[in-house]
Amino acid sequence: MSRHVVIGTAGHVDHGKTALVKALTGVDADRWEEEKRRGITIDLGFARLDLGEGVTASIVDVPGHEDFVRNMVAGATGMDVVMLVIAADEGVMPQTNEHLAILQFLGVCSGLVAITKCDLVEEEWLELVEDDITQKLAVSSIEWSPDAYRVSSVTGRGVEELVAGLNEAANTAKLRSEEDLFRLPVDRAFSIAGAGTVVTGTTWTGTVSVGDEVRLLPGEAKARVRGIEVHDESCTNALPGRRTALALAGLSRSEVERGTTVVADSGWRPTKTVDALVTLLPESRPLTQRSRVRFHLGTAEVMARLTPLQAEVEPGAERAAVRFRLEAPVVCRWGDHGVIRSYSPVTTIGGCVVVDPFPAPKPRRPLGLEARASAEPLTRLVEFVRAAGEQGLDVEDLPVRIGISLENVDALVDASGGILQVGGRLFSQEVVAGARIATVAAIEAYHAANPLEPGLPRDLARKKITSESLADRVQQMLADDGAIAIEGKSLRVSSFQARLSEDQLDLAEKLKQELVNAGFEGRTPAELGHILPPETATDLLEFLVREGTTVRVRKDRYYEKDELARLVRVVLAEIDRLGGVTPAELREKTGLSRKYLIPLLEWLDVQSITVRKGDSRAAGPAAADY
Numbered sequence: 001m002s003r004h005v006v007i008g009t010a011g012h013v014d015h016g017k018t019a020l021v022k023a024l025t026g027v028d029a030d031r032w033e034e035e036k037r038r039g040i041t042i043d044l045g046f047a048r049l050d051l052g053e054g055v056t057a058s059i060v061d062v063p064g065h066e067d068f069v070r071n072m073v074a075g076a077t078g079m080d081v082v083m084l085v086i087a088a089d090e091g092v093m094p095q096t097n098e099h100l101a102i103l104q105f106l107g108v109c110s111g112l113v114a115i116t117k118c119d120l121v122e123e124e125w126l127e128l129v130e131d132d133i134t135q136k137l138a139v140s141s142i143e144w145s146p147d148a149y150r151v152s153s154v155t156g157r158g159v160e161e162l163v164a165g166l167n168e169a170a171n172t173a174k175l176r177s178e179e180d181l182f183r184l185p186v187d188r189a190f191s192i193a194g195a196g197t198v199v200t201g202t203t204w205t206g207t208v209s210v211g212d213e214v215r216l217l218p219g220e221a222k223a224r225v226r227g228i229e230v231h232d233e234s235c236t237n238a239l240p241g242r243r244t245a246l247a248l249a250g251l252s253r254s255e256v257e258r259g260t261t262v263v264a265d266s267g268w269r270p271t272k273t274v275d276a277l278v279t280l281l282p283e284s285r286p287l288t289q290r291s292r293v294r295f296h297l298g299t300a301e302v303m304a305r306l307t308p309l310q311a312e313v314e315p316g317a318e319r320a321a322v323r324f325r326l327e328a329p330v331v332c333r334w335g336d337h338g339v340i341r342s343y344s345p346v347t348t349i350g351g352c353v354v355v356d357p358f359p360a361p362k363p364r365r366p367l368g369l370e371a372r373a374s375a376e377p378l379t380r381l382v383e384f385v386r387a388a389g390e391q392g393l394d395v396e397d398l399p400v401r402i403g404i405s406l407e408n409v410d411a412l413v414d415a416s417g418g419i420l421q422v423g424g425r426l427f428s429q430e431v432v433a434g435a436r437i438a439t440v441a442a443i444e445a446y447h448a449a450n451p452l453e454p455g456l457p458r459d460l461a462r463k464k465i466t467s468e469s470l471a472d473r474v475q476q477m478l479a480d481d482g483a484i485a486i487e488g489k490s491l492r493v494s495s496f497q498a499r500l501s502e503d504q505l506d507l508a509e510k511l512k513q514e515l516v517n518a519g520f521e522g523r524t525p526a527e528l529g530h531i532l533p534p535e536t537a538t539d540l541l542e543f544l545v546r547e548g549t550t551v552r553v554r555k556d557r558y559y560e561k562d563e564l565a566r567l568v569r570v571v572l573a574e575i576d577r578l579g580g581v582t583p584a585e586l587r588e589k590t591g592l593s594r595k596y597l598i599p600l601l602e603w604l605d606v607q608s609i610t611v612r613k614g615d616s617r618a619a620g621p622a623a624a625d626y
Contacts, residue, residue: 004241005170006078006202007049008060010103011085012093016116018045019153020085021061024163025049044075044187046200046243048231051167057081058202058231058243062099070346073339074187074258074299076102078202080173080241082111082142083166088121088150091129092136098348101281104141105351107337110173112145112165113137119152126150145169176240181399182206182214182264183331184244185298189256195227195247199256201299203244206264209237214248214262218270218329221255223248259300261331267400270329275321275359275366276352277373278306278340282316284349285342294346295324297338297354303327309366313350321369322352323359332357334380334403356384358401360391377404381412385419385426390434390466392425423469435474438464443484443491452500452543455485455492498543507532508540512549515560520567521596522559553603557596567600568609568626572619580616 009017022028027047045061060079062072076082082103086096103111113133118126130148137144149165151158188200208214212225227247228235238244246262261268274295280287287293287306295304306313309321332338336354341347355369371383384402385393398404404412413419418429427435442464446456458475465471475491478484485492500508510531515523525534525541532540541558544550551559559567567590574581574589583597590597601617604610609626610617 002054002056003170003175004056004058004239005080005173006060006241006243007057007081007083007166007170008076008079008108009062009083009085010072010076010096010099012087012090012095012099013063015085015087015090015093015096016153017085018061020083020114020116020151021045021047021059023151023153023156023159025059044071046231048243049163049166051163051170053167055167055170057166057170058241060202060243070294070296070301070341072099073102073106073296073301074185076106076108077185077296077298077337078204079103079106079108080110080176081166081169082108084111084113086113086115086129086133087117088115088126088129089117091132097136100136100140101348102339102351105279105337105339105348107353108142110169111142112162112169113148114162115148115150116153118150118157119155143172176203176205178207178240179405180205180240181267182208182238182262183268184208184238184246184262185300185331186216186256186260186262187258187299189253189258189260191253192247197223197248197251197253197256198245199248199260199262200243200245201262203238203240203242204298205240207237207239208246208262208264212264214246214264215268216251216256216260216262217268217331219255219260221251223251225249259298259302259330261298261300263331265399267396268331268333269358269400270331271357272326272329273359273361274324274326274330274332274354275356275369276324276338276354277319277369278313278322278350278352279319280313280315280317280340280350281348284315284347286315287313287322287349292343293349294341294343295326295330295338296341297330297332297336300330302330303343307365309369319353321355321366323364323366324352333400356401358397360388377402377408378412378415380404381426382416382419382428385416386428386430388426388428390427390431392422392427392431392467392470395421395424395426420470420473422467422473425467425469427467427470432470432474435465435470436478439471439474439478439491440483440493443493447493447496450539452498452504452539453490454487454498454546455490455496458486458489458491461491498546500540500543504540507536508544511537511540512544512560515550515558516563518560519563520570520590520592522553522557522564524556524558526556554599557599565626568604571601571604571610571617572623572626575610575617575619575623580613580618582616 025047047059049057049059060075062075149158149162151162183204184201186199186201192198210225215222226249228238229245230242290305292305295302304324304326307323313320332354338352340350342349355373374380413421420427420432443456462468462471479486485494525537528537545552549561551564605612608620608622611620
C-alpha cells in the first residue's frame with residue numbers, strides 16, 4: 001500500500017536546511033534569484049522524495065530568517081513530519097526555538113532532528129550539541145525519533161540513515177482522510193500560458209478531481225479544475241497529504257493569493273469571528289481586552305483583536321478561552337491550529353486551537369469552550385447543540401463547525417438521549433422542554449382570553465417558538481402525549497371544551513331565533529346590534545357555527561341552518577325546473593335583492609352546490625345532498 005506524507009524543514013537561518021533538501025532529493029528548493037544571491041531561503045521551496053517501500057514525501061523547505069517567519073508558518077501548517085535542522089557548529093539558536101514553538105502550536109505530532117554541518121566540528125562537540133538538543137526536546141509535545149541524525153550535505157555523511165529515519169517517521173504519521181471535505185490552503189498562485197491560473201498548496205483533507213467545480217474563499221470566485229499535478233506529474237485527482245498544483249479554468253489571477261483556500265463542499269464559508277483556546281509562551285506579555293495580534297491559520301495572516309473570557313490571558317498558563325474578531329475573513333473549522341504573533345514587534349507569542357468558527361454574536365464572550373473542545377464527538381455535539389439554544393444547530397454545518405461527518409450524525413443523536421433533529425436542525429433537550437412548556441402556556445392563555453374559541457390558531461402558536469419546524473414537532477409531540485389536541489388549524493388543551501355561560505346561552509337562543517325570523521336574508525353582526533354589540537355577536541355566532549346550528553355565508557352573513565337549507569332547495573328546484581337559473585330569475589322567485597343573492601350564489605359555487613355557466617347556475621356535485 002502506498003503512503004504519502006508532507007515533510008517540512010524547520011530551524012535557524014543558515015543551518016543548512018536547503019542544502020540538506022538538495023542532498024536528499026537533488027532539487028535546489030531556492031527558486032528565486034534573490035535567494036541564491038543572498039544565500040538564504042526567503043519563501044517556501046518544494047521537492048519530492050522517494051523514501052522507498054511505497055512511501056513518498058513532499059518536502060517543504062521553509063525560511064529560517066526571523067524576517068520571514070510568516071512564510072515559515074504558511075509552510076508549516078501542512079506538515080505531517082518535521083525535520084528540525086540544527087547546525088553542529090552553532091547548536092540551538094533563537095529561530096530554532098521559535099520554529100519549535102510554532103510547530104507545537106500547529107499540532108505537528110511527529111519529527112526527527114538532523115544535525116547538519118557535522119564535517120565542521122569534532123565528535124566531542126557533537127556530543128555536547130546532542131545533549132543540549134535532547135534537553136530542549138524533552139518538554140516538547142512532538143513525538144521525536146529517539147536519536148538525532150548526524151549529517152553533512154557536503155560529504156554525504158548520514159544522508160542514507162536520515163532517509164531511513166524519515167521513512168520510519170512517515171510510516172508512523174497520522175494519515176489524512178480522503179473521505180473528509182476537500183481543503184487546500186493556497187501558498188502560491190501564478191499564470192501559465194495554456195493552463196490559465198495555477199494555485200499550489202498542500203491538500204489538507206479530502207479529494208478533488210479534474211472537472212470538479214471549486215470555490216475560492218474568502219470571496220465569491222468559482223472555478224473548474226482543468227488539471228492537477230503533484231510534483232510535475234499529471235493526476236486525475238488530488239489526494240490529501242500531497243503538494244498539489246491545480247490549474248483552474250474560469251479564474252483570474254487577481255482573484256487568488258496566498259491565504260486563499262480552495263474548497264469543494266458547500267459547508268465551507270469564511271468567518272471574521274472565531275472562538276478559540278489560546279496558549280501563550282512564558283516569555284510573552286499578557287493579552288488583554290482588545291489586544292491587537294497577528295492571527296495565522298493555514299496560509300492566511302490577518303490582524304485581529306481579541307476578547308478573553310477572563311480579564312487577560314496569562315503567559316505560560318493553561319489555555320484560555322478567547323474570541324478573535326478578525327479584520328479580514330479566514331476559512332477554518334473546529335480543531336484547526338493557529339499561531340499568534342504580536343502586532344509590534346512581530347514575534348511569535350502563542351498558539352490557538354479553533355473551537356467554534358461561527359460563534360453566535362451573543363453572548364459576546366467565548367463561553368463553554370473547554371466542553372466544546374472535547375475530543376469526544378458525542379460530548380462535543382451535545383455541548384454545541386446546547387450552546388445553540390432556541391436557534392438550533394444546522395446539520396449541514398457539523399463537518400466544518402464541529403468536525404463531525406454527516407454520516408455519524410444520526411448515531412450520535414440517538415446516543416445523546418435528548419437531542420431532537422427537526423427540519424435539518426438539532427435542538428437540545430432543554431430547548432425542547434422549554435418549547436413544550438411555552439406551547440401549552442400559550443394555549444391555556446388563549447383559552448382564558450377566548451373561552452368560546454375552539455383553540456389557539458397554530459400559526460400563533462408557532463410564533464411562540466423561534467424555529468417554526470420545532471414548533472410543529474413540539475405540537476405533534478404534545479398531541480401524541482395526550483396533553484393537547486390538534487383540531488384542524490387550532491390547538492386546545494385536551495381537557496378544554498368551549499362552553500357558554502348561562503347568560504351566553506340566553507343570548508345565543510335570542511340570536512338563533514333572530515336568524516330564524518330573518519329567513520332567507522340572514523343577518524350580519526351589525527344587524528344584530530339591537531341584541532348585543534357586534535364584536536360579542538360575532539363570537540357567539542362563530543360558536544354556533546362550530547356547534548352546527550348556524551352557517552356563515554362568505555365573510556359576515558349568518559343563516560339559521562334549516563332556513564339556509566330551505567333556501568338552497570328553492571334555488572335547486574328552480575334550476576331543475578328551468579334547466580339553469582340566473583340571478584334575475586331567482587330574485588323573482590325568492591324576493592331577495594342582489595345584495596343577498598350574489599353573495600349567496602358565490603357561496604353555493606364554492607360549496608359545489610351550484611356551478612356557474614356564464615350568467616346562470618346549474619346544479620353542482622353537492623346538490624344531491626339537498
